[in-house]
Amino acid sequence: xxxxxxxxxxxxxxxxxxxxxxxxxxxxxxxxxxxxxxxxxxxxxxxxxxxxxxxxxxxxxxxxxxxxxxxxxxxxxxxxxxxxxxxxxxxxxxxxxxxxxxxxxxxxxxxxxxxxxxxxxxxxxxxxxxxxxxxxxxxxxxxxxxxxxxxxxxxxxxxxxxxxxxxxxxxxxxxxxxxxxxxxxxxxxxxxxxxxxxxxxxxxxxxxxxxxxxxxxxxxxxxxxxxxxxxxxxxxxxxxxxxxxxxxxxxxxxxxxxxxxxxxxxxxxxxxxxxxxxxxxxxxxxxxxxxxxxxxxxxxxxxxxxxxxxxxxxxxxxxxxxxxxxxxxxxxxxxxxxxxxxxxxxxxxxxxxxxxxxxxxxxxxxxx
Amino acid sequence: xxxxxxxxxxxxxxxxxxxxxxxxxxxxxxxxxxxxxxxxxxxxxxxxxxxxxxxxxxxxxxxxxxxxxxxxxxxxxxxxxxxxxxxxxxxxxxxxxxxxxxxxxxxxxxxxxxxxxxxxxxxxxxxxxxxxxxxxxxxxxxxxxxxxxxxxxxxxxxxxxxxxxxxxxxxxxxxxxxxxxxxxxxxxxxxxxxxxxxxxxxxxxxxxxxxxxxxxxxxxxxxxxxxxxxxxxxxxxxxxxxxxxxxxxxxxxxxxxxxxxxxxxxxxxxxxxxxxxxxxxxxxxxxxxxxxxxxxxxxxxxxxxxxxxxxxxxxxxxxxxxxxxxxxxxxxxxxxxxxxxxxxxxxxxxxxxxxxxxxxxxxxxxxxxxxx
Numbered sequence: 001x002x003x004x005x006x007x008x009x010x011x012x013x014x015x016x017x018x019x020x021x022x023x024x025x026x027x028x029x030x031x032x033x034x035x036x037x038x039x040x041x042x043x044x045x046x047x048x049x050x051x052x053x054x055x056x057x058x059x060x061x062x063x064x065x066x067x068x069x070x071x072x073x074x075x076x077x078x079x080x081x082x083x084x085x086x087x088x089x090x091x092x093x094x095x096x097x098x099x100x101x102x103x104x105x106x107x108x109x110x111x112x113x114x115x116x117x118x119x120x121x122x123x124x125x126x127x128x129x130x131x132x133x134x135x136x137x138x139x140x141x142x143x144x145x146x147x148x149x150x151x152x153x154x155x156x157x158x159x160x161x162x163x164x165x166x167x168x169x170x171x172x173x174x175x176x177x178x179x180x181x182x183x184x185x186x187x188x189x190x191x192x193x194x195x196x197x198x199x200x201x202x203x204x205x206x207x208x209x210x211x212x213x214x215x216x217x218x219x220x221x222x223x224x225x226x227x228x229x230x231x232x233x234x235x236x237x238x239x240x241x242x243x244x245x246x247x248x249x250x251x252x253x254x255x256x257x258x259x260x261x262x263x264x265x266x267x268x269x270x271x272x273x274x275x276x277x278x279x280x281x282x283x284x285x286x287x288x289x290x291x292x293x294x295x296x297x298x299x300x301x302x303x304x305x306x307x308x309x310x311x312x313x314x315x316x317x318x319x320x321x322x323x324x325x326x327x328x329x330x331x332x333x334x335x336x337x338x339x340x341x342x343x344x345x346x347x348x349x350x351x352x353x354x355x356x357x358x359x360x361x362x363x364x365x366x367x368x
Numbered sequence: 369x370x371x372x373x374x375x376x377x378x379x380x381x382x383x384x385x386x387x388x389x390x391x392x393x394x395x396x397x398x399x400x401x402x403x404x405x406x407x408x409x410x411x412x413x414x415x416x417x418x419x420x421x422x423x424x425x426x427x428x429x430x431x432x433x434x435x436x437x438x439x440x441x442x443x444x445x446x447x448x449x450x451x452x453x454x455x456x457x458x459x460x461x462x463x464x465x466x467x468x469x470x471x472x473x474x475x476x477x478x479x480x481x482x483x484x485x486x487x488x489x490x491x492x493x494x495x496x497x498x499x500x501x502x503x504x505x506x507x508x509x510x511x512x513x514x515x516x517x518x519x520x521x522x523x524x525x526x527x528x529x530x531x532x533x534x535x536x537x538x539x540x541x542x543x544x545x546x547x548x549x550x551x552x553x554x555x556x557x558x559x560x561x562x563x564x565x566x567x568x569x570x571x572x573x574x575x576x577x578x579x580x581x582x583x584x585x586x587x588x589x590x591x592x593x594x595x596x597x598x599x600x601x602x603x604x605x606x607x608x609x610x611x612x613x614x615x616x617x618x619x620x621x622x623x624x625x626x627x628x629x630x631x632x633x634x635x636x637x638x639x640x641x642x643x644x645x646x647x648x649x650x651x652x653x654x655x656x657x658x659x660x661x662x663x664x665x666x667x668x669x670x671x672x673x674x675x676x677x678x679x680x681x682x683x684x685x686x687x688x689x690x691x692x693x694x695x696x697x698x699x700x701x702x703x704x705x706x707x708x709x710x711x712x713x714x715x716x717x718x719x720x721x722x723x724x725x726x727x728x729x730x731x732x733x734x735x736x737x738x739x740x
Binding site: 018024031044045046047063090092113114115117122124126127128132143154158160161164165168172188189192196278279280283284285288289305306307333335339 | 388389392396400403404406407408409412413414415416431457458459460463476480481482483484485486487488489490491492493494495496497498500501503504505507508510511514530531532533534535536537538539540542543544546547559563567571574575651652653654655656658659660662663666667670671675676677679680681682685699702703706707708709710713714
């Protein structure tokens with residue numbers, strides 16, 4: 001046991017003396033949270049529009065005012081000619097163009113009908129879609145107010161945004177970021193630190209020492225469990241205090257599930273390092289095969305339900321998906337263990353699977 | 369010149385002899401392109417919803433039929449208590465609840481106004497926004513229909529109306545994939561380029577072979593050039609192949625000039641690769657270098673406008689974003705490929721990349737020291 005602790009202390013020295021790595025390990029969550037919290041927003045505001053208004057009468061001016069004061073749109077400039085729209089779009093700053101027909105107010109007065117064209121730069125389809133929706137909503141509201149309640153039989157929708165009333169991006173990013181960082185630290189750092197010993201040749205030394213293989217492995221991963229846990233707490237704490245992301249459910253359960261996920265990631269890291277001998281390859285495997293799926297195939301940013309069925313199937317064999325589901329349920333919806341037990345069992349299953357596979361691999365290597 | 373060619377030759381040999389690196393460089397990115405483009409989608413289909421219809425009138429049933437009939441929604445669950453529906457949302461089975469209060473139709477006909485409730489799971493703000501937009505569209509359509517069914521034309525004629533026509537330029541079918549392909553291609557060559565170059569010099573440091581190079585008469589600029597060129601060629605090749613796949617599989621429109629794309633790409637790759645080499649010269653171990661690259665990569669990518677709109681970022685962040693090479697190149701790729709922008713349209717972004725490239729290459733050469 002004393003030998004084992006000696007080994008663990010060595011690993012801690014390795015980590016703490018490499019201040020650059022340490023700085024980054026703790027800098028990444030902080031900077032990313034700040035980015036997500038302040039910079040990356042899903043809501044659309046200040047989208048740039050151009051307006052072509054040949055009528056220039058009271059009604060069109062009123063509508064333009066309504067649109068520009070909504071906060072969603074920012075006037076880039078007024079066009080002199082409808083054919084300029086193409087050129088403006090090609091320059092790439094403007095997302096939307098609004099074209100009134102000539103003699104707008106007159107036509108509205110006489111025939112009760114007038115036309116507006118809303119043209120979106122749909123090379124970015126979603127933004128175009130949302131912007132066009134906003135703009136037509138504003139015009140519709142104006143119309144209702146103009147007819148001053150004359151519009152009969154109105155169905156008024158009351159929309160309630162559950163769990164995240166202000167549609168803040170951070171709410172979704174905190175769980176995703178937790179998964180990503182725990183994966184990064186646990187799987188990637190462990191696999192790198194083991195392959196590093198192999199690459200430098202010091203693994204030989206460890207293998208001929210009186211330490212048992214299991215002790216070597218546990219000693220290797222132990223410091224990273226510690227680091228990962230601290231990082232998880234930083235993210236949770238910062239998310240909660242700085243950005244007001246609530247923790248509705250039980251913190252103990254949350255930490256327990258995180259611990260489980262860390263164990264899963266660590267066993268994956270061990271598995272990777274037992275397959276390869278070079279840091280470069282270990283890193284590539286981790287980044288390419290772990291990080292991108294964690295970001296993209298886990299429901300972190302893109303909802304799983306929208307994907308084609310093959311990818312959905314792929315998502316189901318990605319451990320981060322389960323972890324993110326658990327974290328979201330506990331943190332944001334405030335559910336208890338009963339709601340997430342299935343996901344928990346699956347995570348445990350993954351952990352055992354990876355551990356078994358790597359133990360098998362490890363023995364083979366000792367013989368060879 | 370001959371010295372540079374030797375270095376290039378050595379780097380190529382190193383890449384091609386490394387059997388396990390080859391598939392990672394040449395196969396994985398394309399598998400990812402295919403997977404990511406399909407995965408990175410905000411095309412909303414089958415939003416699962418729960419219906420609490422306490423009215424059970426023909427108006428309410430028709431409204432639900434409208435939702436059911438649209439490609440965006442799918443009624444997964446119906447019940448008569450809101451609490452039960454909310455439970456379903458908690459379990460993660462549905463993302464939207466429609467609640468129609470009892471007496472809905474009655475109030476509508478007698479008081480001209482009636483309320484219904486939409487409850488949307490907003491943990492993901494973007495999808496919640498889209499869900500809301502789609503349901504409003506359906507509701508508005510339905511409302512118009514009721515109006516036409518129930519009102520006499522005489523009454524209606526007094527109401528003034530503004531007709532809005534929507535035009536979606538460049539992408540009338542709102543295909544999200546064509547939008548993502550150029551961006552993801554940028555992502556892939558950035559990752560491969562940054563990692564290959566970032567790990568390169570530091571690996572020689574770690575193994576000790578850098579000593580051998582340090583004692584040769586090679587000049588700093590030759591060394592950096594020799595290191596850059598092979599990765600540059602590999603990345604350009606990957607871009608070309610990726611574009612080919614994008615055309616073949618996703619039928620992305622290539623409207624603008626391909627020369628312009630590759631011209632910008634070659635400048636952009638100088639930025640990325642020298643950035644990697646710079647990281648490589650300031651770090652001591654591959655682990656460090658990898659973490660530093662990863663750190664910058666995540667920040668660059670998240671702020672690049674790949675997934676979220678740059679316009680909605682706060683002003684200071686948009687200022688900072690001018691230092692983000694990925695942002696420029698994604699803009700250029702999307703503009704040229706999807707809209708056919710010409711050199712004059714992208715000149716501003718292109719020149720920024722050129723300036724960036726010059727600065728960062730000189731920085732990398734200056735920072736590389738021929739001492740251990």
